[in-house]
Amino acid sequence: MARFPVRLVGDGLAVPCVDGQERPYISLDGAASTPALPAVAERVAEFLPWYGSIHRASGYKSRVATTAYEDARDDALTFAGKTDASDLAVICRNTTDAINHLAYRLRLSPDDVVVTTVVEHHANFLPWSRYARRRFVECGPEGTFSVEQVCAVLDERPKPRLLAITGASNVTGWLPPLDLLLDEAHQRGIPVLVDAAQLAPHVPLPAEADFLAWSGHKMYAPFGAGVLVGPRDVFCEGEPLLFGGGAVDLVDLDEVAWTDPPEREEAGSPNVVGAVAMATAMRELTAIGWPAIRAHEEELGLQLRAGLAAIPGVRVLGPSLETPTLAVASFLLDEVPHPLVAARLAAEYGIGVRHGCFCAHPYLIRLLGLSSDEQATYRQSVRRGDRRLIPGAVRASAMLSTTPEEVQVFLGAVADIASGRPSPVPFAQDELTGDYWPELDVPGWAAADRILGASCGRG
Ligand SMILES: Cc1ncc(COP(=O)(O)O)c(C=O)c1O
Numbered sequence: 001m002a003r004f005p006v007r008l009v010g011d012g013l014a015v016p017c018v019d020g021q022e023r024p025y026i027s028l029d030g031a032a033s034t035p036a037l038p039a040v041a042e043r044v045a046e047f048l049p050w051y052g053s054i055h056r057a058s059g060y061k062s063r064v065a066t067t068a069y070e071d072a073r074d075d076a077l078t079f080a081g082k083t084d085a086s087d088l089a090v091i092c093r094n095t096t097d098a099i100n101h102l103a104y105r106l107r108l109s110p111d112d113v114v115v116t117t118v119v120e121h122h123a124n125f126l127p128w129s130r131y132a133r134r135r136f137v138e139c140g141p142e143g144t145f146s147v148e149q150v151c152a153v154l155d156e157r158p159k160p161r162l163l164a165i166t167g168a169s170n171v172t173g174w175l176p177p178l179d180l181l182l183d184e185a186h187q188r189g190i191p192v193l194v195d196a197a198q199l200a201p202h203v204p205l206p207a208e209a210d211f212l213a214w215s216g217h218k219m220y221a222p223f224g225a226g227v228l229v230g231p232r233d234v235f236c237e238g239e240p241l242l243f244g245g246g247a248v249d250l251v252d253l254d255e256v257a258w259t260d261p262p263e264r265e266e267a268g269s270p271n272v273v274g275a276v277a278m279a280t281a282m283r284e285l286t287a288i289g290w291p292a293i294r295a296h297e298e299e300l301g302l303q304l305r306a307g308l309a310a311i312p313g314v315r316v317l318g319p320s321l322e323t324p325t326l327a328v329a330s331f332l333l334d335e336v337p338h339p340l341v342a343a344r345l346a347a348e349y350g351i352g353v354r355h356g357c358f359c360a361h362p363y364l365i366r367l368l369g370l371s372s373d374e375q376a377t378y379r380q381s382v383r384r385g386d387r388r389l390i391p392g393a394v395r396a397s398a399m400l401s402t403t404p405e406e407v408q409v410f411l412g413a414v415a416d417i418a419s420g421r422p423s424p425v426p427f428a429q430d431e432l433t434g435d436y437w438p439e440l441d442v443p444g445w446a447a448a449d450r451i452l453g454a455s456c457g458r459g
Pocket of ligand 1: 031032094095096097121123124166168169170195197198215217359
């Protein structure tokens with residue numbers, strides 16, 4: 001039985017702050033990416049000596065590696081609740097890759113309609129525009145929509161080919177009523193893709209979903225693998241997205257015979273280590289148990305959101321506290337711009353968060369209630385290469401290793417900044433990235449280190 005908080009690789013490392021002190025790093029950025037579970041790191045270390053080329057070699061190590069890879073595929077299906085052979089798992093790079101893959105593979109025509117929502121991450125928003133028409137479910141000021149709203153959009157004509165919907169928002173942590181939505185879509189004969197990037201590490205996946213996509217790096221396996229699960233039929237006909245070795249049975253100068261899926265979908269040498277790591281994470285999460293994970297994260301989520309809402313001058317985006325969410329909170333300070341809040345949390349307190357639009361521009365525009373004039377102003381400046389006006393918020397997101405004490409330190413830091421306490425050092429905003437940097441030369445924060453800064457402005 002796992003004890004919470006669950007230890008992760010790198011926990012407890014100290015990071016330099018602008019006062020010259022080192023502080024234990026507090027990562028509140030799990031919604032972006034998570035450190036490895038120790039079991040994942042151990043399994044990778046154990047597997048590496050046995051690593052070999054898979055599917056195309058006869059050596060013993062290649063047999064071991066091929067088995068490990070195929071086991072990982074089976075683990076993904078089990079994790080998705082898919083128990084019969086009519087489904088398959090395609091190992092991809094990440095959720096973005098998986099959804100792009102599916103968008104291509106559904107063989108949509110420009111007149112086909114895919115219903116999606118304004119709550120989506122760009123990964124489940126942009127790929128559909130390439131192959132079909134999108135019809136959107138709008139959200140209200142709290143960033144949520146009802147089952148009735150979705151049904152109304154599904155019922156418009158022409159009938160949609162797919163409902164592509166997130167399992168949980170990466171901005172507000174909101175969990176759309178998936179079971180009901182799956183039921184409504186299926187009653188209408190419409191298949192559903194669930195973008196499970198935020199769901200997979202926190203909540204059991206909905207087995208009724210026709211297609212599921214998720215990423216290893218958000219579920220404690222940061223080794224570059226993700227997965228697309230869906231009915232085998234979809235992948236049996238037609239060309240795969242990627243052309244190349246491993247995806248074919250026969251090739252001649254003017255002929256190609258594609259092999260069976262899932263190999264047909266995985267041209268090129270696959271990420272075996274990533275798949276093995278992701279499978280270990282899936283097994284670990286299952287062993288820890290969803291009720292325990294949910295209880296831990298619900299407690300932290302409430303602490304985060306209620307704690308932020310209680311700080312004068314702080315506005316939390318998203319649904320009210322009564323609505324269950326993931327342990328994610330996006331917020332604004334009345335008097336301090338979001339990139340400066342994030343920079344001060346990092347440089348003064350050793351706290352890692354994300355700021356900006358979180359790759360969900362349409363959602364942020366709605367949550368922030370931006371007028372068309374406000375949108376036009378920042379868009380013009382971004383087109384000129386100046387990202388300083390990009391709107392957004394600050395996001396704190398907990399993970400298995402987060403403690404209530406860490407959340408308390410974070411809330412204290414936000415209260416401190418919101419109270420108007422000046423920073424001990426001046427900060428300057430970079431035009432190109434929109435990020436703030438402290439203007440002084442201490443180890444870790446020197447001018448020469450700025451190039452290493454991760455720009456949150458892009459989305
Ligand atoms: C809801 C959601 N969908 C998709 C993605 C894209 O995931 P990846 O960057 O691993 O492709 C993310 C990443 O933040 C996400 O939060």
